[in-house]
Amino acid sequence: xxxxxxxxxxxxxxxxxxxxxxxxxxxxxxxxxxxxxxxxxxxxxxxxxxxxxxxxxxxxxxxxxxxxxxxxxxxxxxxxxxxxxxxxxxxxxxxxxxxxxxxxxxxxxxxxxxxxxxxxxxxxxxxxxxxxxxxxxxxxx
Amino acid sequence: xxxxxxxxxxxxxxxxxxxxxxxxxxxxxxxxxxxxxxxxxxxxxxxxxxxxxxxxxxxxxxxxxxxxxxxxxxxxxxxxxxxxxxxxxxxxxxxxxxxxxxxxxxxxxxxxxxxxxxxxxxxxxxxxxxxxxxxxxxxxx
Numbered sequence: 001x002x003x004x005x006x007x008x009x010x011x012x013x014x015x016x017x018x019x020x021x022x023x024x025x026x027x028x029x030x031x032x033x034x035x036x037x038x039x040x041x042x043x044x045x046x047x048x049x050x051x052x053x054x055x056x057x058x059x060x061x062x063x064x065x066x067x068x069x070x071x072x073x074x075x076x077x078x079x080x081x082x083x084x085x086x087x088x089x090x091x092x093x094x095x096x097x098x099x100x101x102x103x104x105x106x107x108x109x110x111x112x113x114x115x116x117x118x119x120x121x122x123x124x125x126x127x128x129x130x131x132x133x134x135x136x137x138x139x140x141x
Numbered sequence: 142x143x144x145x146x147x148x149x150x151x152x153x154x155x156x157x158x159x160x161x162x163x164x165x166x167x168x169x170x171x172x173x174x175x176x177x178x179x180x181x182x183x184x185x186x187x188x189x190x191x192x193x194x195x196x197x198x199x200x201x202x203x204x205x206x207x208x209x210x211x212x213x214x215x216x217x218x219x220x221x222x223x224x225x226x227x228x229x230x231x232x233x234x235x236x237x238x239x240x241x242x243x244x245x246x247x248x249x250x251x252x253x254x255x256x257x258x259x260x261x262x263x264x265x266x267x268x269x270x271x272x273x274x275x276x277x278x279x280x281x282x
Contacts, residue, residue, distance in 0.1 A: 002282075003234055006223035008178035011282060012192025015217045017204035022197045024189050025219075034197050037149035046198035046262050048165050051153025053190035056163045056175050060187075061230070063158035076156045078166075082147035089202070089259030093144055118230030121187050124272070125265050141143075141152060 019043075037083055047081040047092065054079045054096055054121050058133075061119035062098065065111050074101045075111075080141040094131045096122075097139050108135045160184070178224055188222040188233065195220045195237055195262050199274075202260035203239065206252050215242045216252075221282040235272045237263075238280055249276045 002009030011025040014034070019041060023031035032049075035041025059077040066073050080095040100108040112135055116122045125131045143150030152166040155175070160182060164172035173190075176182025200218040207214050221236040241249040253276055257263045266272045 003223050003225075005225045006234075007226065007231075008186075008188060008224045009282075010178075010186075010188045010192055010222050012189060012196045012220045012222070013218070014193075014196035014200040016200070017214055017216070018201040022193045024185075024193070030185050030189060030193075032193065036201060037151075044165075044171050045149075045151075046194045046201075047149060047151045048153060048171060049190050049194035049197065050262065050265075051151055052155075052163045052165070052171075052173065053187045053194060055153045055155035056190065057187035059155040059157070060159040060177060073158055075158070077154070079153045081151050081153070082144050083149045083261060084144075084146045085148065086261070086264075089264075090148075090261045091264060092261040093147075094265070120224060120227070120231045120233040121191065123227075123230075123232060124191075124235070124269055127268070128265055131265070141150075 047083055050092065050094065051079040051081045054094065054125070057121035058096060058098070058115060058119050061115045061122070062100075062111060065114050065118065069111065071103065071111075074103075075099065078139045078141075091130060094125065094128075095141060096131070096133045097136045097141070098134070099136055099139060105135060105137075188224055191233065191235065192220040192222045195235065195266070198262035199237060199239070199256060199260050202256045202263070203241075203252060206255050206259065210252065212244065212252075215244075216240065219280045219282075232271060235266065235269075236282060237272070237274045238277045238282070239275070240277055240280060246276060246278075 033043030174184030178186040203216040
């Protein structure tokens with residue numbers, strides 16, 4: 001059940017753990033084979049899903065911000081996700097790179113800063129030391 | 142390019158924004174149609190991708206923790222994601238529910254607490270006020 005004020009509600013399920021299928025409840029029909037990135041297996045994994053969530057949400061947000069500034073939508077977002085050993089367990093290092101054409105670097109940076117305060121996914125992760133957002137002239141991880 | 146010490150590296154791309162395709166670079170072959178959850182569109186969206194990332198990574202982690210405690214793997218994880226208007230832009234409310242059979246509630250809670258300090262996705266999001274982890278006897282959002 002959605003919480004009060006919810007504009008959209010979804011539920012994602014994993015029943016088996018490291019390998020198997022993760023899926024969305026209900027009629028949405030999304031089910032993805034998953035496996036650990038640390039073994040040779042087929043299917044997607046948390047690193048890819050995190051990267052896809054960020055690239056999608058952040059670029060969709062920049063599109064809104066561009067429109068608010070009467071700019072054409074030119075941004076492209078690449079998110080690099082690396083898994084590393086941590087003191088306990090593992091950690092992700094997330095690098096979000098934004099390329100915008102037709103705007104000066106300073107303006108692009110201002111738009112990205114606005115997007116970081118608007119995008120729900122950016123809000124959840126931006127306070128982490130291992131998460132960075134960068135305006136780039138070319139993508140390079 | 143992966144960073145030093147990386148055990149696994151992936152790059153996720155969104156080129157169009159609100160609607161289109163998000164994909165993983167390289168030969169992994171994962172490309173997902175996406176759309177905003179706030180319009181009637183086909184494809185997945187950031188809420189679903191965030192939920193799938195969390196459910197997959199957290200249940201995979203609990204599986205590791207169960208094994209370290211010589212317990213059978215019984216956990217199932219459901220993650221509810223709601224989108225709400227925020228003061229600026231939008232916010233997600235994320236509720237992670239864990240159901241474990243065959244262990245007492247207190248022990249299940251201790252295992253979940255361990256997993257929160259081990260799982261790379263949990264580490265990125267657990268400090269948010271809008272993110273909760275809960276041991277449940279039945280799933281209810």
